[in-house]
Amino acid sequence: MYAVEVRDHIMVAHSFKGDLFGPAQGVHGATFVVDVAFFRDALTEDGVVVDIGRAGEALKATLEPLNYKNLDDLPQFAGRNTTTEFLAKHVFDAMAAAARDGSLGPGGEGLVRMRVTLHESHVARAWYEGALDGG
Amino acid sequence: MYAVEVRDHIMVAHSFKGDLFGPAQGVHGATFVVDVAFFRDALTEDGVVVDIGRAGEALKATLEPLNYKNLDDLPQFAGRNTTTEFLAKHVFDAMAAAARDGSLGPGGEGLVRMRVTLHESHVARAWYEGALDGG
Amino acid sequence: MYAVEVRDHIMVAHSFKGDLFGPAQGVHGATFVVDVAFFRDALTEDGVVVDIGRAGEALKATLEPLNYKNLDDLPQFAGRNTTTEFLAKHVFDAMAAAARDGSLGPGGEGLVRMRVTLHESHVARAWYEGALDGG
Amino acid sequence: MYAVEVRDHIMVAHSFKGDLFGPAQGVHGATFVVDVAFFRDALTEDGVVVDIGRAGEALKATLEPLNYKNLDDLPQFAGRNTTTEFLAKHVFDAMAAAARDGSLGPGGEGLVRMRVTLHESHVARAWYEGALDGG
Amino acid sequence: MYAVEVRDHIMVAHSFKGDLFGPAQGVHGATFVVDVAFFRDALTEDGVVVDIGRAGEALKATLEPLNYKNLDDLPQFAGRNTTTEFLAKHVFDAMAAAARDGSLGPGGEGLVRMRVTLHESHVARAWYEGALDGG
Amino acid sequence: MYAVEVRDHIMVAHSFKGDLFGPAQGVHGATFVVDVAFFRDALTEDGVVVDIGRAGEALKATLEPLNYKNLDDLPQFAGRNTTTEFLAKHVFDAMAAAARDGSLGPGGEGLVRMRVTLHESHVARAWYEGALDGG
Numbered sequence: 001m002y003a004v005e006v007r008d009h010i011m012v013a014h015s016f017k018g019d020l021f022g023p024a025q026g027v028h029g030a031t032f033v034v035d036v037a038f039f040r041d042a043l044t045e046d047g048v049v050v051d052i053g054r055a056g057e058a059l060k061a062t063l064e065p066l067n068y069k070n071l072d073d074l075p076q077f078a079g080r081n082t083t084t085e086f087l088a089k090h091v092f093d094a095m096a097a098a099a100r101d102g103s104l105g106p107g108g109e110g111l112v113r114m115r116v117t118l119h120e121s122h123v124a125r126a127w128y129e130g131a132l133d134g135g
Numbered sequence: 136m137y138a139v140e141v142r143d144h145i146m147v148a149h150s151f152k153g154d155l156f157g158p159a160q161g162v163h164g165a166t167f168v169v170d171v172a173f174f175r176d177a178l179t180e181d182g183v184v185v186d187i188g189r190a191g192e193a194l195k196a197t198l199e200p201l202n203y204k205n206l207d208d209l210p211q212f213a214g215r216n217t218t219t220e221f222l223a224k225h226v227f228d229a230m231a232a233a234a235r236d237g238s239l240g241p242g243g244e245g246l247v248r249m250r251v252t253l254h255e256s257h258v259a260r261a262w263y264e265g266a267l268d269g270g
Numbered sequence: 271m272y273a274v275e276v277r278d279h280i281m282v283a284h285s286f287k288g289d290l291f292g293p294a295q296g297v298h299g300a301t302f303v304v305d306v307a308f309f310r311d312a313l314t315e316d317g318v319v320v321d322i323g324r325a326g327e328a329l330k331a332t333l334e335p336l337n338y339k340n341l342d343d344l345p346q347f348a349g350r351n352t353t354t355e356f357l358a359k360h361v362f363d364a365m366a367a368a369a370r371d372g373s374l375g376p377g378g379e380g381l382v383r384m385r386v387t388l389h390e391s392h393v394a395r396a397w398y399e400g401a402l403d404g405g
Numbered sequence: 406m407y408a409v410e411v412r413d414h415i416m417v418a419h420s421f422k423g424d425l426f427g428p429a430q431g432v433h434g435a436t437f438v439v440d441v442a443f444f445r446d447a448l449t450e451d452g453v454v455v456d457i458g459r460a461g462e463a464l465k466a467t468l469e470p471l472n473y474k475n476l477d478d479l480p481q482f483a484g485r486n487t488t489t490e491f492l493a494k495h496v497f498d499a500m501a502a503a504a505r506d507g508s509l510g511p512g513g514e515g516l517v518r519m520r521v522t523l524h525e526s527h528v529a530r531a532w533y534e535g536a537l538d539g540g
Numbered sequence: 541m542y543a544v545e546v547r548d549h550i551m552v553a554h555s556f557k558g559d560l561f562g563p564a565q566g567v568h569g570a571t572f573v574v575d576v577a578f579f580r581d582a583l584t585e586d587g588v589v590v591d592i593g594r595a596g597e598a599l600k601a602t603l604e605p606l607n608y609k610n611l612d613d614l615p616q617f618a619g620r621n622t623t624t625e626f627l628a629k630h631v632f633d634a635m636a637a638a639a640r641d642g643s644l645g646p647g648g649e650g651l652v653r654m655r656v657t658l659h660e661s662h663v664a665r666a667w668y669e670g671a672l673d674g675g
Numbered sequence: 676m677y678a679v680e681v682r683d684h685i686m687v688a689h690s691f692k693g694d695l696f697g698p699a700q701g702v703h704g705a706t707f708v709v710d711v712a713f714f715r716d717a718l719t720e721d722g723v724v725v726d727i728g729r730a731g732e733a734l735k736a737t738l739e740p741l742n743y744k745n746l747d748d749l750p751q752f753a754g755r756n757t758t759t760e761f762l763a764k765h766v767f768d769a770m771a772a773a774a775r776d777g778s779l780g781p782g783g784e785g786l787v788r789m790r791v792t793l794h795e796s797h798v799a800r801a802w803y804e805g806a807l808d809g810g
Binding site for chain 2: 451
Binding site: 355 | 541542543544545546547548586587588589591592593596645646665
């Protein structure tokens, strides 16, 4: 199995509901360094998993509505705790849609898996990995 | 599959038995930066894989008996080479017990896999990954 | 010149005032990985610059009032843009006070310089470096 | 499953054929930091996955014919785009051969998987992971 | 002294003249991860050293003529060994010009020092640090 | 001022004397990732600060007597606490001698400063920086 992975980041505010979260129930924030890995069984004719340039642009377009925002204010997250692992799945779904609609360019049609990792500090990270429909 | 990963570290001495180890047959030491990844099929009601705070405390409690020790002196390791990969399994087993006994808090009961990675330098690391009984 | 450096982190929300900041004028957030370097001309009798354990505790105590907070709500920052470089100076001043009042333990009395670095992402960081009064 | 991973690097020139590659169609270059992970179901009698010293030497021997070269000039790559993902597979095949011919020493005979990761910058990497014949 | 640092990267080919360079006398290549640090005695009215957005754009504009190129073909480098340390000075001079001509925006006029670091691998880097004319 | 920096590592055991060190008074160990930075006012005729290959070999030769050892057993450290900052100075002195005796090759004669950094974990490091006699 082949994979390529690209990186970008966002800087967001949010708060969590639930005693579990202790002081993180208040409005605080995070830098999430986001890695998206694309998996393919074979390389394309060009010798790639996916066009790394287009993949990076699709990631930037996915992250743009979140960047520099208070996630508590975004309707798509209403009533949800935007934990690192929850956000990993959110980015995964958006990138999976990008793969389906052709935004990733050549190679995107044959992707079988993706993994989205969010690094929240030098000591913690979370990720979501799953199969793609077209895989 | 969702995952969260937390990091801590230990500074230990040890020696190895066997020609394979060359100069590492003498008493030397290592800093092991330890990552533990917890895998779960779905998020909890709170939207997490596991409580990252409790996970970090469980990891610290697991590492504490080893930290600042000469592993050659610890009865639980008698007759064993405490290689990086061996220690990864040791930490895995202790953290699996923590998941079983509820020490990880909400989410711990539904963990399906764990992976324990020990970074021994900027050029080498080892890990053990396995399913959890309750998975 | 000798130096030792310790690391911790905070996760905060804030907003900036001024056209310069573009989308960062809205409430957003950041993880700041914080490094504090202590400089001393000679080692203490124990052979250290400063007690690394106490230095880490002093750093944690300095960061605690900021961690998981919206910095816009803190009176000590009223009317100020809590930029990365501004916060580096804030942490510097607090750690300098810790050096003066003996909180750093042996070695703290002879520190001549400090540098506080805040890493805000994998592509940006800021720091403040200055002499200490007692240096 | 146990794993150990070792790291080395190469500095190469190359060019790509195909509109997909835009400015990378010209002769340019890359530093590839190369990680090779070896997977084994159980540890050897010595308590290792594979001899980390021999593994590192085998990796260095594998990389040596590529290091400081223009890959466009190497007959083994004629007519191919030496993309990061393609090179990951090239290194994988060479290291798999090393496992088969005994170059990895004790442990090499029982390896079940390998993964070769090439980091091309702080924001991009690629890898190939696969089962080994003897696994 | 305050500082902010931004990061970008280039992927280039080149060759070196001189026995000193051994196998690096052939055409090979490198990824250079480039950090530029800007130093200022005091913060601007906005509370920054320099606009991090503009600084990043100025760095990208500086690196663009080199990115994906064979440096041996560029007239500005004719007869020179484009070593990591030489390139650090090249980027320094271009960024210093950007500071002088106002491209860095508010804060750029008061910069007193800059440092340009090029990371060529996980085990080697080089930098050039110097005062700025307007400092 | 120009600089180049090279990296290597050692894995050692040791113990400390003094209440200050708490549990680290027992025999424990560390991986020290060692960076040595060489500073020069101008580049050599070849366009380098110092030959990076020879610098790396000199560093390896300097570290070899310590690697895989219990530092408590080495006569050159008798009666001393081999703290991270102490060891930084030890490596500095040995590398300064290498610069003086010509082991660093061309460029070594004109070095004006050096800095030796020992990273002991992902959260702590120490360094010694000083002028060279011949600077």
